[in-house]
Amino acid sequence: MALNKEAKESSTYDCGGCGPPGNAVDGLLNTFSHTTDEIGWWEVDLDSIYLINKIEIVNRADECCNERLAAFDVKLYPEDETEDRQELWSKHRSAEVGAGETVTFSVNGVAARYVRVEKTDKDY
Numbered sequence: 289m290a291l292n293k294e295a296k297e298s299s300t301y302d303c304g305g306c307g308p309p310g311n312a313v314d315g316l317l318n319t320f321s322h323t324t325d326e327i328g329w330w331e332v333d334l335d336s337i338y339l340i341n342k343i344e345i346v347n348r349a350d351e352c353c354n355e356r357l358a359a360f361d362v363k364l365y366p367e368d369e370t371e372d373r374q375e376l377w378s379k380h381r382s383a384e385v386g387a388g389e390t391v392t393f394s395v396n397g398v399a400a401r402y403v404r405v406e407k408t409d410k411d412y
């Protein structure tokens with residue numbers, strides 16, 4: 289349901305257009321989003337509220353940098369764009385995700401609109 293939905297990220301690395309946030313939801317494993325922040329985040333707007341039972345995140349499958357998908361939180365937010373919106377659910381993943389590997393988070397029915405992936409250490 290996240291495919292081609294509007295996404296944003298804390299910053300975008302200046303690499304000639306290689307890392308815009310939409311790359312993470314374009315269905316292609318050889319394109320990726322890329323932030324510059326030391327503690328970066330990426331978020332997709334599902335455009336409506338969905339009852340979410342699981343979240344699958346597929347790591348980039350090109351020959352670079354798959355180890356960067358490690359030490360991150362996955363978070364769900366309601367339909368609320370204010371600064372103090374309440375986090376509905378979150379889960380931490382510390383271990384690295386392999387190239388092209390899918391990591392699945394069981395949610396068990398949370399009604400949410402925004403899905404955020406947020407680094408908890410200094411990487412992209």
Ligand SMILES: [Ca+2]
Binds near residue numbers: 313317319
């Ligand atoms: Ca992609």
